[in-house]
Amino acid sequence: MSTTTIRLEDEMKSRLNAAAAQVGKTAHAFILEALAQKVEQVEQDNAFHALAEERWARIRATGKTVAWDDAKAYLTARAKGDRARKPSAKV
Template identity: 35%
Template sequence: MPTTTLRLSPALRDRIAKLTENTETTAHSFMLDAIAEKVANEELRRGYLAEGNARLANLLETGMGVEWPDMRRYLAERARGRSPLPPKATKWRG
């Protein structure tokens, strides 16, 4: 595995050391976990944005969409643990 050097400010280095002081985690492991978590979050964020942009493009292209009151009722039922039928898309522009 290739080596990468991180330049940390003394303050950040001390904060990491303090967090790992009484644990079985090393500062190195802590930093690797933090980087992996940040990468995973960014990948999710970009996926959500891509999906949202694709859905918006589809909505603009087809003119079909779900009215917010219908979606709100559907989501409320899902939050209650029920399995309602998804609302149907309708033409929202001429």
């Protein structure tokens, strides 16, 4: 395990200590949890963007898309808890 040093303004350190105390954690545990959450979010964002790029490339290559009305009907049914058939992509 390695060590990283961060420098905090006094006000931020006070806020950090207060926030950590409010949730029953040490400042160290609070910082580790915050870092883990931020890293996870960045990883999820990157995966989302990669998937979007992949799908956009497929649309450009095939010209196939799902009509908005079909997509809206499908999503509305799913939001209501109904089982719905996925609409198919068409040129």
